[in-house]
Amino acid sequence: MHRVAVLLLAPVVGFDATIAPTLFGTAAGGDGEPLYEVTTCAVEPGPVASTNGFAIVPTAGPEALDTADTVVIPGTRYPPARTGRGVEDAVAAAFARIRPGARVVSICTGAFVLAAVGRLDGRTVTTHWKYADTLRELYPAVRVDENVLFVDDGDVLTSAGLAAGIDLCLHIIRCDHGVQVATAVARHCVVPPWREGGQAQFIDRQVPAGDHAATAATRAWALAHLTEELTVHTLAEHAHMSLRTFNRRFRAETGEAPGSWIRQRRIDRARELLESRDIPVDEVARLSGLGTGGNLRHHLRRGMGMSPSSYRKVYQGA
Known part of the structure; x- marks a missing residue:
């Protein structure tokens, strides 16, 4: 069982604090058994105040970090980190308990805490666009990109504000257990199953006058016709x-060019087929719109670092 510890630091952003327990707690395998054991923890006993007028009672103390495979830091206004004063001894001691090799994740302004304890030095990260300049100024050793939803840097992952934390958790579940499991979690939470990490956090523009001016209907149509030739002209x-x-x-509207968006949706479809059906690789390529098995192998190796057969072995039946 993969153990997830959510470290709450006061005053924690209430919405952010619920994201990881909800999404990881919903993920289940084909037999219905949970895939993650999620624990909320704090450095001191008692309720943790939130920024939203309520407090959260964690289920464990810092000892939960000792065995965690993934540690999540939700958004927080924790004063020392937000003012560049480092962290308190108790918080530093809590981070020292995180075992080598554990995955560390921040949601929104949780990145300030990771930066304060030196976990982000030399890395490219993101946070809520509103606080990106402050993070950059307080922690110059950190490369801040406020123009993306999340950044996956291997053992350290950071997300932008609020709902982008959902995107990052779905990305992690997808990487751990495949498209089907992540899509089931998204469906349960009634959220989009996939938003590209490189998508812009927000688009500063006027709202189109009507549905006729949007591309949503065409994107939906394209998803139903991935096996056809989908040029930009079409x-x-x-x-x-x-x-x-x-x-x-x-x-x-998407943060991507049409061609790259179509290509990624075809790869997503291929991954779904590899996870759910025992059909030849060439057939997977045809049904996903990628054309040939060689083309599928190329994209899967570039994006996932594995062949279609290896991907199927890892994720089928997850």
């Missing part, structure tokens, strides 16, 4: 837009 025609307008609106 997509623009479906959306009843000029190529220039379609490209501009598509990138504004």
